[in-house]
Amino acid sequence: MKRALNIIYPAALLLITMFAGSCTDPNSIIDTNTEIADHNWSYVNRVNFDVKINDEKAAYNQYLNLRVTGNYKYSNIFVLVYQITPDKKTQTTRFEVKLANPDGEWLGKGSGNLYSYQVLLRKNYHFPSKGVYRFQIEQNMRDNPLHEISDVGLRVEKAQ
Numbered sequence: 001m002k003r004a005l006n007i008i009y010p011a012a013l014l015l016i017t018m019f020a021g022s023c024t025d026p027n028s029i030i031d032t033n034t035e036i037a038d039h040n041w042s043y044v045n046r047v048n049f050d051v052k053i054n055d056e057k058a059a060y061n062q063y064l065n066l067r068v069t070g071n072y073k074y075s076n077i078f079v080l081v082y083q084i085t086p087d088k089k090t091q092t093t094r095f096e097v098k099l100a101n102p103d104g105e106w107l108g109k110g111s112g113n114l115y116s117y118q119v120l121l122r123k124n125y126h127f128p129s130k131g132v133y134r135f136q137i138e139q140n141m142r143d144n145p146l147h148e149i150s151d152v153g154l155r156v157e158k159a160q
Helices: 002-022
Strands: 028-035 047-053 060-069 076-084 090-098 109-111 114-125 131-139 149-158
Touching: 028 047, 028 060, 047 149, 060 076, 060 090, 090 114, 131 149
Parallel strands: none
Antiparallel strands: 028 149, 047 131, 060 114, 060 149, 076 090, 076 131, 109 114
């Protein structure tokens, strides 16, 4: 019995690892989210992501991942996205993300009291060089802190 378990356990672990690995998107460079403490996002709490770019000739799509609660009181959000190059040059872009229709209907995918968004920021973007880029995302609304923001994230993928 013990011998059988010594064979079955590693085999099962190998199968699970292979299955989990096959579920990932091969075009995704990064797709991760950061939880916002107490759902209160302050200006000073920029969310940071490091992205390693190995092919500067390839085109990439960049997405903002966002999750808000149903109690978020606005139909949009403004964010500043800082892109810091490997040689420490910073490019800042302000984006507006529409979250709800004028009638209050949420545009995101709902699950309970959370609404998730993945919004295209840049399409077919070419990074200027190889290396590690730091992205910082900052809320840019009048409220500070901005309430009912659950998670903020970034997805960078090779364009197809």
